[in-house]
Amino acid sequence: MSTIPLIQARSVSKDFNKGTVQALDNVSFDLDTNQITAFVGPSGCGKTTMLRMIAGLDHPTRGTLSLDGKSIENPGPERGMVFQTYTSFPWLTARKNVEYGLNILGMSRSDRRSRAMEILERVRLDHVADEYPGGLSGGMKQRIALARTLAQKPRIVLMDEPFGALDAQVRWEMQELLIELIEAEPRTVVVITHDLGEALYLADRILFFTRQPGRIKADIDLNFKKGKRIKDKQAIFDFKEYHELEKQLFSMMREEITTSRKQI
Ligand SMILES: Nc1ncnc2c1ncn2[C@@H]1O[C@H](COP(=O)(O)OP(=O)(O)O)[C@@H](O)[C@H]1O
Ligand SMILES: [Mg+2]
Numbered sequence: 001m002s003t004i005p006l007i008q009a010r011s012v013s014k015d016f017n018k019g020t021v022q023a024l025d026n027v028s029f030d031l032d033t034n035q036i037t038a039f040v041g042p043s044g045c046g047k048t049t050m051l052r053m054i055a056g057l058d059h060p061t062r063g064t065l066s067l068d069g070k071s072i073e074n075p076g077p078e079r080g081m082v083f084q085t086y087t088s089f090p091w092l093t094a095r096k097n098v099e100y101g102l103n104i105l106g107m108s109r110s111d112r113r114s115r116a117m118e119i120l121e122r123v124r125l126d127h128v129a130d131e132y133p134g135g136l137s138g139g140m141k142q143r144i145a146l147a148r149t150l151a152q153k154p155r156i157v158l159m160d161e162p163f164g165a166l167d168a169q170v171r172w173e174m175q176e177l178l179i180e181l182i183e184a185e186p187r188t189v190v191v192i193t194h195d196l197g198e199a200l201y202l203a204d205r206i207l208f209f210t211r212q213p214g215r216i217k218a219d220i221d222l223n224f225k226k227g228k229r230i231k232d233k234q235a236i237f238d239f240k241e242y243h244e245l246e247k248q249l250f251s252m253m254r255e256e257i258t259t260s261r262k263q264i
Contacts, residue, residue, distance in 0.1 A: 041209030
């Protein structure tokens, strides 16, 4: 039996600008297969930097970061990313946007088409498959981006504030949709969010980072869900642990921000 964690960060530190900016300091964690982990912490604590390093877009200054026990050097097709801003190509229809990445993977034309339609149906965009993103709402554009990434069946989905630009109501609809999608096709997900309610709803586990330079302040298993993700967002309000944790996370955030203010 293999005991190698899917992703392993060991004493990862990251400096920028020849060491004058320390973004992350001595960060260690393991990520298990098919878990949803939320990275939470004050602005500038290195969440995006950590995610980019997992994606292979940047590298630790010190420490090691590995995938299946192998050092992460480059991006790879087993890791897909979703960003806050809409990343669809405006000159391609929703379907062609989804097919684009599948083409790069070398999938045949008919397989591309059926996989694209399958995932567009899952994100409930099949009715606009032949429309261009420009004419669609923000939520729909972000669903194209999600579909495009998930269509490629990455084992790991890395999301940087994916719903940050959306209105509150569209946002919780997207949160519910993400849970539905991951339940239908299990994936390992890392999602950055500064929305504590979103982290508590989406995640199985929260890694809370300190202010810059980011260290792990808390590693919280959301055991109150008893391993079952919640489909209807409002059902989470019935858990007293949800409210306790939200308060706890809020004071942790306050603590980090207040401490940094004192230092200024
Ligand atoms: N390419 C870069 N060059 C210089 N500094 C950077 C670069 N990327 C990030 N930083 C700095 O590293 C710190 C962490 O940034 P980031 O990972 O974006 O934080 P977060 O996503 O948690 O808000 C910040 O101080 C930021 O200014
Ligand atoms: Mg960021």
